Amino acid sequence: RKEVEQDPGPFNVPEGATVAFNCTYSNSASQSFFWYRQDCRKEPKLLMSVYSSGNEDGRFTAQLNRASQYISLLIRDSKLSDSATYLCVVNPRTGGFKTIFGAGTRLFVKA
Amino acid sequence: GAVVSQHPSRVICKSGTSVKIECRSLDFQATTMFWYRQFPKKSLMLMATSNEGSKATYEQGVEKDKFLINHASLTLSTLTVTSAHPEDSSFYICSAGDLRGIGEQFFGPGTRLTVL
Numbered sequence: 001r002k003e004v005e006q007d008p009g010p011f012n013v014p015e016g017a018t019v020a021f022n023c024t025y026s027n028s029a030s031q032s033f034f035w036y037r038q039d040c041r042k043e044p045k046l047l048m049s050v051y052s053s054g055n056e057d058g059r060f061t062a063q064l065n066r067a068s069q070y071i072s073l074l075i076r077d078s079k080l081s082d083s084a085t086y087l088c089v090v091n092p093r094t095g096g097f098k099t100i101f102g103a104g105t106r107l108f109v110k111a
Numbered sequence: 112g113a114v115v116s117q118h119p120s121r122v123i124c125k126s127g128t129s130v131k132i133e134c135r136s137l138d139f140q141a142t143t144m145f146w147y148r149q150f151p152k153k154s155l156m157l158m159a160t161s162n163e164g165s166k167a168t169y170e171q172g173v174e175k176d177k178f179l180i181n182h183a184s185l186t187l188s189t190l191t192v193t194s195a196h197p198e199d200s201s202f203y204i205c206s207a208g209d210l211r212g213i214g215e216q217f218f219g220p221g222t223r224l225t226v227l
Contacts, residue, residue, distance in 0.1 A: 091214035
């Protein structure tokens with residue numbers, strides 16, 4: 001089993017749609033969780049951190065479920081500019097500082 | 112978020128030459144820097160982790176004599192691809208993090224290496 005697993009997609013959605021991504025992680029001792037966004041041929045950019053209480057930033061909502069070991073990202077009112085690969089990132093913070101990246105989920109938002 | 116620069120952004124070189132890539136954290140002190148490579152349409156692959164002032168920790172399968180990493184200060188890490196070959200052509204991305212924070216990483220813009 002991979003340490004961090006994501007549905008690779010692609011997700012093809014129309015503008016204005018709501019789309020949700022899930023990500024599961026295997027290390028129950030994981031401490032920090034993030035969603036990054038990566039555009040084609042560009043570096044990943046931090047989208048948001050994920051907290052147990054959940055957090056929201058505009059159209060984006062991230063949730064963490066420690067009991068089930070998954071995190072989610074919800075995008076409401078999708079825009080064309082949301083088209084990208086979304087990376088789930090988990091930091092175990094045990095004995096060091098080694099971040100684990102999921103393989104990413106591709107999202108295409110169409111007009 | 113924090114700003115990380117990477118230089119050069121693109122390099123084309125002949126087989127057998129060495130290429131040095133610099134990664135700088137511009138507005139914070141990075142206790143840890145990471146080097147990744149990414150092939151087209153593939154996920155990021157961690158190559159090594161470096162902490163300021165100590166030797167880098169390489170991932171399994173990454174040759175430390177081929178990919179030399181130096182992290183001499185809290186704001187600068189370098190990756191040198193020695194005796195580059197065409198199979199080393201890839202997108203190399205560095206990131207910087209601060210162990211004192213919650214663990215987020217900030218990425219440089221990447222270096223696209225093409226070895227002829």
